[in-house]
Structure formats: structure tokens, C-alpha cells
Amino acid sequence: MKKLISPIFILMFAVTIFFMASCSKDEGLNKPNSNASSSTLKTTSSTYSIVNNRFVFTNQTAFLNTLQYVFNNQSNQGLLSSIYLNTDFASMM
């Protein structure tokens, strides 16, 4: 019985980790407002990282692509307020 439970437990643990990893890949710009010292998140059009709580873009094109993403979604303040690194000004107003 003990021998059977261990592989099942390991399998369930692996599935859980895989599921969590899949979800985090889809976060895009929704959740970069963390204080992670270095993390890389992907949007549909650009790649950036967050270092010491500031966005770091690889180049001007990546920066402009992210600006375009925010521009395209600027009417969705619920979405954008979650990526707001500045203050919670948007939610306050």
C-alpha cells in the first residue's frame, strides 16, 4: 500500500506544478506588479523583465509594443490597474 501511495502522490504533485506553471505563462501583463527582483513575463507582442521594481525592456521595439498593448486596453481600467507600478491613482480616482 505504501509503495502505491508514493508514486500517486508524486504524480499528483507533478501535475499540480505543471498546472501552476501553465497558468503563470498566461499571466502576460496582468500580474507584473510584484517586487520580484528578476522575472520575465511574456505578452503577445513584447518581452520585458522587472528588475528592482522597474520594467526593463530589451529594446525600443519591445517598449513600443508594450505601450501599444496598454494603449489598446486603456478603456479596461480593471486590467490596467493591475499592472500599474506607479501608484493606485487609477483606482483612487
Next chain:
Amino acid sequence: MSIDDSLTFLTYVSNHQNSFKRMEYDSAIFYDLPCPSILAYILNPDGLVQIGSKIIRVTYDATFTITNGDTSKIPLLFQPINQISDTSIQIENRVTDNMFSYRTSYFSSKYRVVARLHKDRIGGVDYYRAQTTSQHKGLFGIWFQKKTNNLKIWHNGGTVKLNNGNTVILSPATIQKDNASDIWMTVYFAAVPVNHSQSSCLVNHEGTKGSGNNAVVRQILNNQMFR
């Protein structure tokens, strides 16, 4: 927290001094973001962002750029402009009067909406933005932001002629928010300069005070974004 709670709001502003610019105009006090709204989403609380080897700090008055990626120089970006002598730091002064249109419409002698248009050039990118603010006339006749039932900015599309010869068609766009005192829309942004004389986008601003049969609507229409 609510902007209607002045004391709490001013305390908040004092704790986030890099995030707001206090501006006085037309017997009114505005607390504006130091940069276009879409850029504000990308800057951190100190106005910092890094693009390649460029570390940029955006403030209301100027844009500072460390050109060689040397993070040890970031503290220099917080010094007064006239004290920065490091040759690896570029300083681009903002046009202080970047607000080029200011119009008002009154609900009453004590309540009004303000429509503003701004153009900013930051880090080689031009931003065109519209703003609608509701205000209440308070002590000493000073206008201060005050929430109203609904604020709205919209346009029905436009045409942008760029200096490189390309033409961009703007799709209709609307931003509105209930129970708000200030909303923004970035109407257009680009790294290529715009030929204003051949471009057009008429922006509309609206404020609603009250609800149902008691709702009063004030509009400021056909505000030309490119002029």
C-alpha cells in the same frame, strides 16, 4: 480612499511626491500624473524605466536618461537639473506648457467639467492625450477635483498623417467611468512626428451630474486633437 476626502488625499500625495504634479491654472488646483497615462502604467513609483542600456527617469519637467546602463548613477537622476553634470546623463526638458487646450462647461456656479488636451514628447515618442475633470468650487473660490456621477471621453475616429508620409486611421474609442473626478485617454502616440495640418481627430468630453430624471449632462465637443 477618495479624492473627496481632501485631507486623506493630500496626505497620499505627500507620500507619493514623484507620482503627482500639483498644477494651478484658472483658479483651480489639479493633481496630474507627471506623464501620459499609458506611459504611467509602465513607469515605477519613481518614474523609472529601462530600455536596452538606457535607464530613463520621467518627471513632469524633464526626462533624464543614463545612456550607458550604469545603475550606480540612478541616484543622480533625483538631483536638481542644474546639479547634474555627468556626461553620460542626457536631459530632455519637457515643454512646460504641454497643455494646449483648456475648455470648461458649467453645471452651476459651483460645479463644472474641464476638458484638456495635451501633447508630450518624451524619449523620442509623441503622446496626444485628452482629459476630462469634474470640479467643485470650494473655499476662497478655488476649484478642486470632485467626483461626479459619470465622466466620458470619446471620438469617432480620425486620420493621422505622419511626417514619413504614412497615414494612420484611428478607430473610434470611448473611455468612461462612473463616480469619478478625472479620466484620461491617450488618443495617439508615435515615434514618428505628426503633420498636424493634415491630421484630424475631434475629441468629445462629457460629464454627468445626478442620475435618472435628475441627471444633468455637460459636453465639450469637437475638440481638435491635432492643431
